[in-house]
Amino acid sequence: MRKLIADNFAFADSQYHYLINAGLPLDEMPQSFNYTTNKVTGYERTWWCTGFYPGNLLYIYQQTKDESLLPEIRRTLKVIQPNENYTGNHDLGFMMFCSFGNAISILKDASYKKILFQSATSLSSRFRPHIPAIQSWNKSKNFNCPVIIDNMMNLELLEWVSQHGGDRKFAEIALQHANTTMKNHFRSNYSSFHVVDYDTSNGTVLQKKTWQGYADSSSWARGQGWGLYGFTMMYRFTKNKKFLEQARHIAHYILNNPKLPIDKIPYWDFSDPKIPNVPRDASAGALIASALLELGQYTSGKEKSNYVTNAEIMLQSLSSPGYRSKLGSNGGFLLMHSTGALPFNSEVDVPLIYADYYFLEALIRYKNWYL
Numbered sequence: 268m269r270k271l272i273a274d275n276f277a278f279a280d281s282q283y284h285y286l287i288n289a290g291l292p293l294d295e296m297p298q299s300f301n302y303t304t305n306k307v308t309g310y311e312r313t314w315w316c317t318g319f320y321p322g323n324l325l326y327i328y329q330q331t332k333d334e335s336l337l338p339e340i341r342r343t344l345k346v347i348q349p350n351e352n353y354t355g356n357h358d359l360g361f362m363m364f365c366s367f368g369n370a371i372s373i374l375k376d377a378s379y380k381k382i383l384f385q386s387a388t389s390l391s392s393r394f395r396p397h398i399p400a401i402q403s404w405n406k407s408k409n410f411n412c413p414v415i416i417d418n419m420m421n422l423e424l425l426e427w428v429s430q431h432g433g434d435r436k437f438a439e440i441a442l443q444h445a446n447t448t449m450k451n452h453f454r455s456n457y458s459s460f461h462v463v464d465y466d467t468s469n470g471t472v473l474q475k476k477t478w479q480g481y482a483d484s485s486s487w488a489r490g491q492g493w494g495l496y497g498f499t500m501m502y503r504f505t506k507n508k509k510f511l512e513q514a515r516h517i518a519h520y521i522l523n524n525p526k527l528p529i530d531k532i533p534y535w536d537f538s539d540p541k542i543p544n545v546p547r548d549a550s551a552g553a554l555i556a557s558a559l560l561e562l563g564q565y566t567s568g569k570e571k572s573n574y575v576t577n578a579e580i581m582l583q584s585l586s587s588p589g590y591r592s593k594l595g596s597n598g599g600f601l602l603m604h605s606t607g608a609l610p611f612n613s614e615v616d617v618p619l620i621y622a623d624y625y626f627l628e629a630l631i632r633y634k635n636w637y638l
């Protein structure tokens with residue numbers, strides 16, 4: 268694993284120089300690669316993924332000390348900084364914590380702290396106290412007040428701010444959101460629905476649906492990963508045992524699922540009846556690996572080694588030619604074979620910026636905790 272991790276970071280450093288030089292408009296962050304046009308695709312700053320690119324550069328810089336990455340890190344942080352005031356959806360945690368959160372710890376630049384504080388204020392504006400939960404997306408023809416399992420990830424921003432001198436109310440909101448999610452998003456086997464739709468006046472559940480998964484009743488792979496990561500992270504901050512228990516149950520569901528392939532990289536949805544003839548989701552594999560490594564920190568004995576061994580297999584798979592791109596190919600992204608939103612035929616079996624993010628994060632976690 269030591270060699271695999273070192274090799275991956277050397278590769279990532281070289282490979283990301285292709286991405287840096289991909290020629291995207293300066294106000295866009297790289298998202299994926301279109302194999303037909305041979306072009307990197309990007310999004311402007313309010314897309315939920317725009318914090319991952321600076322986050323990836325920061326992780327690579329931390330591990331390689333390659334100072335040639337610094338101008339691009341500073342430039343892209345500046346591009347997304349106005350998101351601190353964005354209140355159009357719940358994704359502030361993804362956008363601001365994966366970027367500025369890492370900038371604070373890796374660049375040791377405390378001036379970024381006030382940006383996270385403002386981001387927490389913006390995110391909290393979407394808290395609906397009668398549910399109680401943070402509203403993910405705005406009202407639409409499909410949903411009244413949708414809350415998606417992904418939203419667990421945004422709680423890290425709120426918890427961090429409260430624990431670093433910010434208002435305690437942010438942690439209280441995170442706690443209430445996690446409790447509501449635990450109550451309404453999970454089935455008896457600890458798989459999760461993607462979307463729970465609420466009445467904001469009294470918290471009545473109006474519907475339980477999917478958006479990016481195979482069916483309302485299915486287990487969308489990345490959603491299972493968001494839940495696992497989210498409850499493990501909530502245990503880190505709160506030390507509340509019920510969150511640890513929830514994370515263990517989710518891990519059990521994922522790791523014992525008969526549809527989890529031998530290389531441990533999930534198909535895009537555990538319930539797609541066409542498995543094995545459906546796309547994988549490397550982003551789910553990377554995310555689950557990272558979460559399992561943290562769960563390993565809070566468990567012991569056989570249980571711990573089961574989490575770590577599974578994460579190790581995931582990282583070995585992702586590092587193999589089956590998933591990891593060749594230098595100079597794949598638009599400069601590290602991983603192939605992720606799936607964004609298959610029901611919309613969007614980003615199917617392609618590189619995705621956040622697959623790279625959780626892959627790099629998992630490698631760092633392994634190095635810091637298990638080598």
Ligand code: GLY
Nearest residue numbers: 315417479489607
């Ligand atoms: N948060 C959106 C997704 O996982 O695709």
